[in-house]
Structures are given as C-alpha cells and as structure tokens.
Amino acid sequence: MDNVFSEIKSSLPMPEVARFYGLEMNRAGMACCPFHDDKTPSPKVYDDHFYCFGCGATGDQTGFVAKLFGLRQIDAARKISEDFGLRLFDRKYAAPIKIATDPKFEMQNWLSEARHIVNDYLATLYKWHRDHAPKNPSEPLHPLFVESLQKMDYIEYLQDILTRGSEEDKRDLYENNIADIEKIRKRLDSLTEQQVTLRRAI
Numbered sequence: 001m002d003n004v005f006s007e008i009k010s011s012l013p014m015p016e017v018a019r020f021y022g023l024e025m026n027r028a029g030m031a032c033c034p035f036h037d038d039k040t041p042s043p044k045v046y047d048d049h050f051y052c053f054g055c056g057a058t059g060d061q062t063g064f065v066a067k068l069f070g071l072r073q074i075d076a077a078r079k080i081s082e083d084f085g086l087r088l089f090d091r092k093y094a095a096p097i098k099i100a101t102d103p104k105f106e107m108q109n110w111l112s113e114a115r116h117i118v119n120d121y122l123a124t125l126y127k128w129h130r131d132h133a134p135k136n137p138s139e140p141l142h143p144l145f146v147e148s149l150q151k152m153d154y155i156e157y158l159q160d161i162l163t164r165g166s167e168e169d170k171r172d173l174y175e176n177n178i179a180d181i182e183k184i185r186k187r188l189d190s191l192t193e194q195q196v197t198l199r200r201a202i
C-alpha cells in the first residue's frame with residue numbers, strides 16, 4: 001500500500017471532496033465554514049487544501065474529513081476511500097454514497113456544530129473557573145465560578161463523546177441530547193449579547 005494520504009491527495013481534488021461532504025461553494029471557491037459559526041463564507045477551498053480566514057481551520061482532503069467527522073487521520077482516509085470507492089485499504093468496493101441526501105449527513109452536521117458549541121462553552125467555563133475563583137474561603141462564590149463548578153463535568157463528558165466517542169455514542173447523543181446542546185447554544189448567545197451591550201455602553 002502506497003501512502004494512502006498522498007494517494008487521496010492526487011486522485012481527488014479538494015473541491016470535489018468538500019462538495020461531496022456538503023460544502024456549498026460559490027464561484028470563488030468560498031463556502032460557509034463548518035468549523036465555526038460562519039454567517040458569510042470564510043474558508044476558501046483550493047485545489048489541494050482549504051483554509052478558513054475566519055477561524056484558521058485548515059487541512060487537505062483527509063484533514064478536512066477528519067475535522068468534519070471527528071475522526072483520526074487514518075480513519076478519515078478510510079472513510080474517503082470507502083465513500084469514493086478508491087479501494088485504498090482492501091479490495092472491497094464501496095459505491096460512493098450520496099451523503100447530502102442521507103440522514104446520516106444531517107447527524108454529522110449536527111455533531112460538528114455541537115462539537116463547536118461544547119468546545120466554546122467548555123473554554124468559557126475553564127476561564128471563569130480561573131478568573132473567578134475565590135481568593136479566600138470567606139469570599140462569597142462568584143456566580144460564574146459556581147456555573148463552572150456545576151457544568152464542567154457534564155460538558156467535559158459531552159466533549160469526550162463528541163471528539164472520541166464511538167459512532168454509537170454519537171448517534172445516541174444525537175437522538176437524546178439535542179435540547180441540551182440547544183440550551184448551551186442559548187447560554188453562549190446570551191454571553192455574546194452581554195458583551196455587545198457592554199461594548200455599546202462603553
């Protein structure tokens with residue numbers, strides 16, 4: 001087996017891979033970023049890689065798929081090989097599946113978004129935990145510190161599933177925890193609004 005990564009690189013142009021997994025590019029090769037909350041197209045899809053001018057996400061064909069589906073590089077290569085019927089790993093031929101019309105695609109989209117939301121919130125909780133920790137035992141606990149205490153374990157658990165969970169765990173999350181992720185998104189939105197109001201006030 002030749003290097004599967006270079007094999008993928010040379011046999012599939014980046015735009016084809018991006019399009020296959022649901023990225024809608026305009027004529028300039030720009031698309032809305034699946035890796036951050038993107039309102040206007042920020043990533044540019046080049047012939048052999050992509051780069052997001054919004055969040056800095058970058059990668060080649062395999063890197064893109066690894067990020068999108070939360071896979072290790074080698075598993076992403078395996079997925080590409082199967083989805084495009086490249087037969088890089090064995091002689092089994094898997095016909096390309098139309099992911100865009102597959103309910104699985106919706107789940108993967110949701111998972112990738114959920115991963116963003118959970119990562120953002122967890123980073124915020126860590127920051128609050130650091131910045132608002134009481135300096136001595138008699139100091140009353142800051143509400144943001146309390147929130148960090150209450151939520152951190154659960155959010156870490158969600159992050160663990162979203163980044164390292166099995167396909168089954170992820171499906172389970174998708175089927176049962178949409179409301180939870182929505183709540184976190186609203187919480188993050190409320191924080192952004194507060195910041196905007198604060199900035200306006202200054």
Ligand SMILES: [Zn+2]
Nearest residue numbers: 033036052055
């Ligand atoms: Zn981005």
